[in-house]
Amino acid sequence: FIKSLRMNVFKILSASSLVLGFSFIFRFALTFVLARYLTSDELGIYSWVVTVFGIAGIITNFGLDFFLIRKIPEYRNSSNFKIGHVIRHTLDQSSINAFLIILVIFVLGYFSVSLFDGASLYRRELMIIIFALPFAAYSLIFSTSIRAFDFPITGQFIESIVQTGTLLLLTFIFLVLFGNLIPEGYNTFYIALMFVFSWIFSFCCSFFTYKKFINFSILRSQIVDEKIEWRKDQSSIVFGILGWSFLGRSDIFLLAFLVSPSEVGAYFLCLRLGEILMFFQTVAYYVWGAEISNLIQGNRFGKAQDIIRKSSALCISLTLIMASFGFIFAEEILSLINDRYADYDFLLKIAFVVFLIKGASGIIRPLFYILGEQDFLAKSQWIIGLVFTTLVLTMVPIFGLTGCLVSFGFCETIFFIVLAIRLHYKHNLSILPI
Numbered sequence: 001f002i003k004s005l006r007m008n009v010f011k012i013l014s015a016s017s018l019v020l021g022f023s024f025i026f027r028f029a030l031t032f033v034l035a036r037y038l039t040s041d042e043l044g045i046y047s048w049v050v051t052v053f054g055i056a057g058i059i060t061n062f063g064l065d066f067f068l069i070r071k072i073p074e075y076r077n078s079s080n081f082k083i084g085h086v087i088r089h090t091l092d093q094s095s096i097n098a099f100l101i102i103l104v105i106f107v108l109g110y111f112s113v114s115l116f117d118g119a120s121l122y123r124r125e126l127m128i129i130i131f132a133l134p135f136a137a138y139s140l141i142f143s144t145s146i147r148a149f150d151f152p153i154t155g156q157f158i159e160s161i162v163q164t165g166t167l168l169l170l171t172f173i174f175l176v177l178f179g180n181l182i183p184e185g186y187n188t189f190y191i192a193l194m195f196v197f198s199w200i201f202s203f204c205c206s207f208f209t210y211k212k213f214i215n216f217s218i219l220r221s222q223i224v225d226e227k228i229e230w231r232k233d234q235s236s237i238v239f240g241i242l243g244w245s246f247l248g249r250s251d252i253f254l255l256a257f258l259v260s261p262s263e264v265g266a267y268f269l270c271l272r273l274g275e276i277l278m279f280f281q282t283v284a285y286y287v288w289g290a291e292i293s294n295l296i297q298g299n300r301f302g303k304a305q306d307i308i309r310k311s312s313a314l315c316i317s318l319t320l321i322m323a324s325f326g327f328i329f330a331e332e333i334l335s336l337i338n339d340r341y342a343d344y345d346f347l348l349k350i351a352f353v354v355f356l357i358k359g360a361s362g363i364i365r366p367l368f369y370i371l372g373e374q375d376f377l378a379k380s381q382w383i384i385g386l387v388f389t390t391l392v393l394t395m396v397p398i399f400g401l402t403g404c405l406v407s408f409g410f411c412e413t414i415f416f417i418v419l420a421i422r423l424h425y426k427h428n429l430s431i432l433p434i
Helices: 002-037 039-061 065-075 081-114 119-149 152-177 188-211 224-248 249-255 261-297 301-326 330-337 339-359 364-372 375-427
Strands: none
Touching: 002 039, 002 152, 002 224, 002 249, 002 261, 002 301, 002 330, 039 119, 039 249, 039 261, 039 375, 065 081, 065 119, 065 152, 065 224, 065 261, 065 301, 065 364, 081 119, 081 224, 119 152, 119 261, 224 249, 224 375, 249 261, 249 301, 249 375, 261 301, 261 330, 261 339, 261 364, 261 375, 301 330, 301 339, 330 339, 364 375
16 A cells, blocks of 8 residues: 555656756746847836736735635545635636726826836836736636645646646747747737737636546635635735735836846746746645645644655755756856846845755745644745845845845845744654654
8 A cells, every 4th residue: 555655756856857847947038038039128128017017916826826825725625515615715806906906007097207217117018917916816716726626737727727828828829930020029929919819728727627527616606704714814915925026026026116127037037947946846736735734634744754754855955966967168158148137146046045945944944834834924924025125125236136146145044044943842843854
């Protein structure tokens, strides 16, 4: 039995790694194409509007992925009839949030030029890309539900491959094959349109896959008494994620007000390359996230700890190997993408060090949502996120992009230490591989 179980885990891990490997290849290829065929200013514009979309997506999603990955296993073990209601609740909540955010961004976009001289550089693309918000939320709802029903590879494929692969294909066709037909100054305009279409396609794939594999009814009336509790749980989660967005995304957002679009583009490129080190951390979450949630819900903490140790060993060892390779060949990597970014090799080396810390931390952050510790996580993220925002505003005018990235690494290290201590002393769980 044990041998069979190990073979099954190895099979899932291998399949998950393969899917995620293609995902990272697609993301790298997309970054390569954008950096190769867009000007530095255009890459900066794209990176900024995608960052704003990500922040707006946090509010639209309202913590639904962490919420569903905890609630669906809970209801599978107790009240199956609530599963359809909770999925419907997240769909309705995300629809309302998306409508309000689109409305607010349109109003702010209309008056932004008079408030910020550089707003005209970003406004058009932002007005287009925000229409992807509801479709991104719907896609995440159904793909998360699929993963929670013990189809981790299928859900991971939708989340990791479909949208990115579609956007890569469309970008390659428009920029590489027919780039000479695009009017000057409209490259980012068409990429924004393709970005929206890629999320619409991802939503369609996730919905029809959900109907095929699970097909719990999502059209029945909701349980009124549960809605307040669900919204409260989601509010705690999204409050924490917003705090994390100050730590993870405020840098690019603020850089648009502090440096030129070309420098924003270079910083974005280094971060995207550094994010490759998140590969094995993401594999661990997709493979073991739902299983750990089910074990903890069933009070089987010992078994959960064994899985956490295995995932940590995987993340630390393999992420270190990748970081070392990237650090040594940083200049060559940037030159391969585009010679104009070769002078940013030192910035890329710092990025690899920062993401080594993030990647080696394993699945420690999702663990706090699984354990119902979203309130503590929220407070920690807000405090450290606000510190990071302050550091960006003070360090960038003095030290430029290097000061921004060093501040990022410092805050990420402090955040990891705080979470590791809390996990050990309150839940008697360790993120260490031994």
